[in-house]
Amino acid sequence: MAEGDDRTLLEVRHLSVLIETREGMIRPVSDVSFAIGRGEAVALVGESGSGKTLTGLSLLCLFPPGATVPSGEILFEGQDLLRLDAAALRMIRGQRISMIFQEPQSALNPVLTIGTQISELFKSHTDLPDSQVRERVIERLRSAGLPDPERVFKSYPHQLSGGMRQRVMIAMAIALDPHLVIADEPTTALDPTVALQILALLSSIRESRTKGLLFISHDLAHVRRVSDRVLVMYAGRIVEDSPASRFFGDGPLHPYSLALLSSRPSGTGETGRETPLPAILGQVPPLWNLPPGCAFAPRCPRADDRCRTDQPPWQSEGASGALCFYPHHSPLGAPQHVA
Amino acid sequence: MSPESSPLLETRGLVREFDLPGGGLFGRRKTLTAVSDVSFSIGKGEILGLVGESGSGKTTIGRMVMRLLDPTRGQVIFDGLDLTRLSGRSLRRQRRRFQMVFQDPYASLNPRMRAGEIVGEPLLIHGLAPSVRERREKVSRLLERVGLSGHDLERYPREFSGGGRQRIGIARAIACQPDLLVADEPIASLDLSIGAQIINLFSSLNKTERMSLLFISHDLSVIRYLSDRVVVLYRGRMVESGPTRTVLDAPVHPYTRLLAGTSSGTPSETQNGAGEPSASLCPFLTRCPEALPVCRESMPPSLENSESGRQVLCHLVAGHSSWKSSASPSLIQGSP
Ligand SMILES: Nc1ncnc2c1ncn2[C@@H]1O[C@H](COP(=O)(O)OP(=O)(O)O)[C@@H](O)[C@H]1O
Ligand code: SF4
Ligand code: SF4
Ligand SMILES: [Mg+2]
Numbered sequence: 001m002a003e004g005d006d007r008t009l010l011e012v013r014h015l016s017v018l019i020e021t022r023e024g025m026i027r028p029v030s031d032v033s034f035a036i037g038r039g040e041a042v043a044l045v046g047e048s049g050s051g052k053t054l055t056g057l058s059l060l061c062l063f064p065p066g067a068t069v070p071s072g073e074i075l076f077e078g079q080d081l082l083r084l085d086a087a088a089l090r091m092i093r094g095q096r097i098s099m100i101f102q103e104p105q106s107a108l109n110p111v112l113t114i115g116t117q118i119s120e121l122f123k124s125h126t127d128l129p130d131s132q133v134r135e136r137v138i139e140r141l142r143s144a145g146l147p148d149p150e151r152v153f154k155s156y157p158h159q160l161s162g163g164m165r166q167r168v169m170i171a172m173a174i175a176l177d178p179h180l181v182i183a184d185e186p187t188t189a190l191d192p193t194v195a196l197q198i199l200a201l202l203s204s205i206r207e208s209r210t211k212g213l214l215f216i217s218h219d220l221a222h223v224r225r226v227s228d229r230v231l232v233m234y235a236g237r238i239v240e241d242s243p244a245s246r247f248f249g250d251g252p253l254h255p256y257s258l259a260l261l262s263s264r265p266s267g268t269g270e271t272g273r274e275t276p277l278p279a280i281l282g283q284v285p286p287l288w289n290l291p292p293g294c295a296f297a298p299r300c301p302r303a304d305d306r307c308r309t310d311q312p313p314w315q316s317e318g319a320s321g322a323l324c325f326y327p328h329h330s331p332l333g334a335p336q337h338v339a
Numbered sequence: 340m341s342p343e344s345s346p347l348l349e350t351r352g353l354v355r356e357f358d359l360p361g362g363g364l365f366g367r368r369k370t371l372t373a374v375s376d377v378s379f380s381i382g383k384g385e386i387l388g389l390v391g392e393s394g395s396g397k398t399t400i401g402r403m404v405m406r407l408l409d410p411t412r413g414q415v416i417f418d419g420l421d422l423t424r425l426s427g428r429s430l431r432r433q434r435r436r437f438q439m440v441f442q443d444p445y446a447s448l449n450p451r452m453r454a455g456e457i458v459g460e461p462l463l464i465h466g467l468a469p470s471v472r473e474r475r476e477k478v479s480r481l482l483e484r485v486g487l488s489g490h491d492l493e494r495y496p497r498e499f500s501g502g503g504r505q506r507i508g509i510a511r512a513i514a515c516q517p518d519l520l521v522a523d524e525p526i527a528s529l530d531l532s533i534g535a536q537i538i539n540l541f542s543s544l545n546k547t548e549r550m551s552l553l554f555i556s557h558d559l560s561v562i563r564y565l566s567d568r569v570v571v572l573y574r575g576r577m578v579e580s581g582p583t584r585t586v587l588d589a590p591v592h593p594y595t596r597l598l599a600g601t602s603s604g605t606p607s608e609t610q611n612g613a614g615e616p617s618a619s620l621c622p623f624l625t626r627c628p629e630a631l632p633v634c635r636e637s638m639p640p641s642l643e644n645s646e647s648g649r650q651v652l653c654h655l656v657a658g659h660s661s662w663k664s665s666a667s668p669s670l671i672q673g674s675p
Binding site for chain 1: 386392393500501502503530531532533534535536538539542543545546557558559560561563564565594597598626
């Protein structure tokens with residue numbers, strides 16, 4: 001998407017985050033670029049430690065202590081968030097960009113009623129008269145799919161089920177009508193049937209054509225239900241960016257994405273445990289000890305000598321792209337001299 | 340799986356209540372029934388999947404089967420022996436035959452012990468490899484069996500990845516060649532690409548070592564891939580059970596239908612009135628998109644389709660010729 005295109009809500013360019021750790025300097029977010037359009041839900045997929053949550057938090061300019069941002073731009077509605085001062089950022093957080101976390105318990109204050117907590121948002125961020133706040137909060141709770149908003153308003157967090165608490169989090173996240181909602185593993189702690197309801201609610205956020213959703217998840221079945229586009233992260237880098245239709249239809253470009261897709265039991269297939277799952281061997285390398293070249297090379301069935309020494313390029317194909325020498329479907333195909 | 344002579348494990352009418360802290364205003368003790376009337380069996384070499392949402396009682400059942408927790412009522416019969424009546428030495432003698440793999444490999448391994456000691460400990464306890472050298476050799480073989488190597492003997496849990504730690508937990512569990520493994524969400528906390536490796540390891544242990552498995556998970560596609568039969572739990576009750584493919588391809592219970600994605604109804608948090616479901620009515624009533632008037636009046640019957648080996652707890656199929664009332668085994672079976 002071109003700059004200034006008003007269909008583009010967010011554009012991240014070459015963002016890197018460095019953190020000093022005991023093991024040495026790591027780069028958990030490494031040269032990350034992607035965009036989210038208005039009315040678009042983009043999924044960010046990857047294993048734990050791949051950098052998903054840090055990338056999400058970066059969009060709120062929330063960095064862990066000791067982190068530095070040596071490069072990058074985060075253009076949100078045309079403004080580079082990295083250049084804003086603290087006061088301007090506070091205005092943006094919650095009001096124009098909001099985030100939903102995995103464990104609603106930890107994000108809610110246990111000693112305040114739900115009503116008090118959401119009302120507080122309106123009181124501190126808007127000039128809505130107090131007399132109208134309650135009505136507005138009830139209306140938000142209702143639109144988050146809570147069946148008895150009056151009762152929820154008066155409840156404390158522990159009096160609600162996990163699914164209801166997550167709906168409350170969503171009500172809070174959409175309270176001030178933000179344009180970008182970041183949901184970090186919002187369904188992991190939930191019963192599978194409740195998770196489906198929450199996914200439906202999340203994907204409705206983007207139905208208002210002005211809003212966008214970044215859906216962080218490691219569950220490809222959930223990603224398939226909510227997203228228009230899929231980003232795959234591996235060891236701090238985005239290794240694939242593809243339309244969901246393509247990713248789940250023709251298949252992804254990057255060997256890691258493909259391996260992830262095929263290592264899960266399909267859930268419908270007739271093959272049972274007599275056929276082993278095509279597991280990816282080995283494990284994710286630690287960020288302080290990445291191999292030279294492509295970080296996936298030690299586990300990649302397509303890897304050749306070049307992959308083991310050189311950083312692979314970003315290769316685009318139509319609306320898709322992958323960080324790989326030999327992406328699937330590429331005219332280059334698999335390396336010829338593969339053993 | 341053809342019903343072999345007698346099952347390896349059988350639970351009969353398991354119930355577990357917990358006292359809630361505080362108690363009522365007038366000093367009345369409040370209890371929570373975490374598991375209610377759960378009866379199932381696992382054949383030799385069979386894999387039984389136990390599926391349900393978090394808090395549905397899966398872990399509590401696993402812990403009762405392992406005799407880590409006393410049932411309030413009911414029995415756990417292991418290879419013909421009523422484990423609930425065993426204690427002390429006679430229970431310890433059976434213990435090596437059933438072992439547990441935990442969800443959280445971080446929490447379940449002693450951080451101050453080396454991998455070799457962790458895996459060798461049960462051998463020592465049960466006196467299966469008394470000499471140091473014997474034990475070392477055996478532990479190396481066990482580590483290799485689960486995909487680690489003899490070099491890992493001296494390493495501490497923190498030096499392994501999550502998947503590596505889960506492998507140590509499995510090596511420890513299989514050290515004494517148990518007949519039954521109880522695995523409680525063993526891949527839930529593992530990375531995407533590691534889960535498949537661990538699933539493959541379980542199916543290979545089942546295939547080559549003929550270990551029976553109680554596999555606890557909330558992930559239906561994993562249960563479908565791995566298990567011969569499945570038990571679906573909802574709020575501590577078995578709402579449906581039977582051969583995995585049959586149950587998941589054509590689920591009867593509305594909750595299973597929602598899980599399996601074959602329901603046309605929309606799941607709702609509070610379909611039939613908010614709040615706690617009544618203990619004397621269907622546990623799923625408050626969320627059931629298909630409830631009948633009778634569901635508000637009486638507890639659904641436990642029904643059995645003996646031809647397909649299925650059971651369901653629901654009013655919907657009551658009266659159908661293929662579904663007959665199944666008296667709870669806890670009532671018809673006397674103690675041996
Ligand atoms: N030691 C305990 N004391 C009180 N309540 C408990 C205890 N252990 C479990 N429970 C309760 O029993 C119910 C079932 O829990 P659990 O067996 O852990 O479910 P699952 O493993 O399916 O998530 C839950 O409501 C849980 O809070
Ligand atoms: S660059 Fe090479 S090693 Fe990396 S994913 Fe592509 S083919 Fe595999
Ligand atoms: S007994 Fe009634 S309420 Fe319960 S699952 Fe069956 S139809 Fe639904
Ligand atoms: Mg559990």
